[in-house]
Amino acid sequence: MMDSTRDxxxxxxxxxxxxxxxxxxxFCTATVTAMALPPWMGAAMAxxxxxxxxxxxxxLSFQECTGCFESFTCSFSPTIENLMFNVISLDYDDTLxxxxxxxxxxxxxxxxxxxxxxxxxxxxxSIPTGASGACCTAAGRSAEDILREAxxxxxxxxxxxxxxxxxxxxxxxxxPTNAWPVSAIVGDTPIINVSGCPPIPEVITGTLLQxxxxxxxxxxxxxxxxxxxxxxxxxxxxxxxxxxDAGKFAKTFDDEGARNGWCLYELGCKGPTTYxxxxxxxxxxxxxxxxxxxxxxxxxxxxxFWDKGSFYEAQSTAKxxxxxxTSGKQVLELVGATVALGGVLGVGSAGISRLHQTHLEKxxxxxxxxxxx
Amino acid sequence: xxxxxxxxxxxxxxxxxxxxxxxxVVWRILAFCLLRIRRDFxxxxxxxxxxxxxxxxxxxSRSWPHPEFIKRTGAGEALGYSYHMGLFVVIxxxxxxxAFLGSxxxxxxxxxxxxxxxxxxxxxxxxxxxxxxRRVTTPVIRMLSNFDDYFSWFITMLVMLTGLAxxxxxGARYETLLAIHILxxxxxxxxxxxGKLMHAFYIFPSRAIxxxxxxxxxxxx
Amino acid sequence: MSRxxxxxxxxxxxxxxxxxxxPEPRSAPGSERNxxxxxxxxxxxxxxxxxxxxLAQHEESAVIDLRSLPMSPSDRLELQQALGDGEVQATxxxxxxxxxxxxxxxxxxxxxxxDRDGELVAELLEVARFPQILGTVTDEIAxxxxxxxxxxxxxxAPAMPRGRP
Numbered sequence: 001m002m003d004s005t006r007d008x009x010x011x012x013x014x015x016x017x018x019x020x021x022x023x024x025x026x027f028c029t030a031t032v033t034a035m036a037l038p039p040w041m042g043a044a045m046a047x048x049x050x051x052x053x054x055x056x057x058x059x060l061s062f063q064e065c066t067g068c069f070e071s072f073t074c075s076f077s078p079t080i081e082n083l084m085f086n087v088i089s090l091d092y093d094d095t096l097x098x099x100x101x102x103x104x105x106x107x108x109x110x111x112x113x114x115x116x117x118x119x120x121x122x123x124x125x126s127i128p129t130g131a132s133g134a135c136c137t138a139a140g141r142s143a144e145d146i147l148r149e150a151x152x153x154x155x156x157x158x159x160x161x162x163x164x165x166x167x168x169x170x171x172x173x174x175x176p177t178n179a180w181p182v183s184a185i186v187g188d189t190p191i192i193n194v195s196g197c198p199p200i201p202e203v204i205t206g207t208l209l210q211x212x213x214x215x216x217x218x219x220x221x222x223x224x225x226x227x228x229x230x231x232x233x234x235x236x237x238x239x240x241x242x243x244x245d246a247g248k249f250a251k252t253f254d255d256e257g258a259r260n261g262w263c264l265y266e267l268g269c270k271g272p273t274t275y276x277x278x279x280x281x282x283x284x285x286x287x288x289x290x291x292x293x294x295x296x297x298x299x300x301x302x303x304x305f306w307d308k309g310s311f312y313e314a315q316s317t318a319k320x321x322x323x324x325x326t327s328g329k330q331v332l333e334l335v336g337a338t339v340a341l342g343g344v345l346g347v348g349s350a351g352i353s354r355l356h357q358t359h360l361e362k363x364x365x366x367x368x369x370x371x372x373x
Numbered sequence: 374x375x376x377x378x379x380x381x382x383x384x385x386x387x388x389x390x391x392x393x394x395x396x397x398v399v400w401r402i403l404a405f406c407l408l409r410i411r412r413d414f415x416x417x418x419x420x421x422x423x424x425x426x427x428x429x430x431x432x433x434s435r436s437w438p439h440p441e442f443i444k445r446t447g448a449g450e451a452l453g454y455s456y457h458m459g460l461f462v463v464i465x466x467x468x469x470x471x472a473f474l475g476s477x478x479x480x481x482x483x484x485x486x487x488x489x490x491x492x493x494x495x496x497x498x499x500x501x502x503x504x505x506x507r508r509v510t511t512p513v514i515r516m517l518s519n520f521d522d523y524f525s526w527f528i529t530m531l532v533m534l535t536g537l538a539x540x541x542x543x544g545a546r547y548e549t550l551l552a553i554h555i556l557x558x559x560x561x562x563x564x565x566x567x568g569k570l571m572h573a574f575y576i577f578p579s580r581a582i583x584x585x586x587x588x589x590x591x592x593x594x
Numbered sequence: 595m596s597r598x599x600x601x602x603x604x605x606x607x608x609x610x611x612x613x614x615x616x617p618e619p620r621s622a623p624g625s626e627r628n629x630x631x632x633x634x635x636x637x638x639x640x641x642x643x644x645x646x647x648x649l650a651q652h653e654e655s656a657v658i659d660l661r662s663l664p665m666s667p668s669d670r671l672e673l674q675q676a677l678g679d680g681e682v683q684a685t686x687x688x689x690x691x692x693x694x695x696x697x698x699x700x701x702x703x704x705x706x707x708x709d710r711d712g713e714l715v716a717e718l719l720e721v722a723r724f725p726q727i728l729g730t731v732t733d734e735i736a737x738x739x740x741x742x743x744x745x746x747x748x749x750x751a752p753a754m755p756r757g758r759p
Binding site for chain 2: 233235236244245246247248249251265266272273303304307308309313314315316317328331334335337338339341342343345346347349350351353354357358361
């Protein structure tokens, strides 16, 4: 994977793979427009990258389903995003690389040593610390140890996916493996969270491309996610918003409202509290996104989305009880218990008041008889 | 990390508030219903049926001032009714509210367009501001006002304003605004049984009993 | 490998016009998808006029990302009709076909970049003497000169990248 003499520039690597300068300019232009950056930056980005050596990238996967990696790499046909693999030097990835066993570990060690302080570390999956780290190990080392070591030499960490950004599904109650996000394990290295379950491919490539071009962390929100992609809620950009504003909600998945494309708020859509680019960039090269396909947003790019209650209950519903669900039985139980309590208190208060009334009347009667001649 | 403000507001806080509300309302209703009624040794001037009916009738008839008083109190009454109706429309006919009540009671009903609800809510909040102005500027009412009145006004207004902010996504992230709105509803529910907001339950029996007593005495209502 | 376009799709009913248009290019974060909102075609034309002034006086070029503007399909059509077609049309075959069309207003170019699947990946209005992407850069010229000389002399030369088939 590494040239033993001068490292080839991005431009040279692209030429070797038959990608022309103009093709690369097109790719960069598409990426910057997707990030709502000024379109002229596409050509500037392409020019800068072409003449630069390919940045070293190490991709580590921990407690994950590989969905984020699939999003990044596998599409139904070669797309422009695959150019990313000509822009970066992917020096280690245990899913893609041909090497295995000791050879793979040796490749990782070499990549980290050679590019110490310069490589971009991409992490997907959460890091389990339960059972002394035995829940996720590679080559006899726990995920936590591998991450801590790799983070030391990284200039930035991209935590790709909700699992590495916030803990994701492994982190959900009861979190049996004691899983944690990257930010809970690593403190010194800058982290950019690219959350989503999985994230949209263009979001991953756009964030990575912007970083390797400028060398600067983009504007981040309070969850360390790039504001270019996570600055607006799905609700704010949803094409079904006029129906929400008009109060037209689908009540079931096959009623008239659903067929007419009405708002899915009452069917549990988490669009109003979910920050992501699904409503604008969409999925599968702009084909569609969950709401357009008739299913409410799950909120998969938000922390703790799995524990925030049913995917099928509206956000304005009550949510107590285990797993955040509220059943009619629970409500009846609460009302019954508290009405009974109120009854006891009411009868008690009335009893005290009646005693007081009796005393008052007795005193009044005594006064009357006292005043009588 | 999984317990955020919104989950708290519509989870444990709501459960607690609803519990206090139910217990408190039943407590206060029973505490007054079970009080001793002083025996009236007078001869009843009307039949029991008449004064029971008058009691029911008085609930409606006392809902609007007598003609002699309209000039002085009509504006205040109209203001009060207007914002009450606005509140009921917003609470009962807004989609997300219907979903919320539906999640508790298992029934739903059709609502109004959200833009209409927003307009009504803005008008209601403005009228409610007028109510405070009236309370503070009318000497007699001001003299009679206490903490109960002002706090009940404040917590109701807070619910309205936070609701408007949440639906307009103004001022903070949506989930924060929604959490604050639900928390203010929780505070209102806890306060409800112990302050003047209990008039929602007292007003009808109070008028009915007054009407019945007067009818028994043969007085006009 | 099967393609999305080969999956048979039957349209059973059309969605209401409000807020739903299909097919529609995906828009950048920050743009409205609301079919009821107009894009202000007049505002775009004013912006273009200002950019042309700057080009004429200061040689400053400009690029407007069309997909970041809130435009309904009717607005888009209106803009296309307003700008019209000029004399020059170019096709760029690089990682998919792109069309670069000068409008009836000299210096305003309507550019559509598509990927290998024909999906629109960027749509721009460039105000310039000619679109920047069409120009050739110095290092490519040097490489081309070397390659041509080699071809003339019948010797092996560095391959000119002409894109993947």
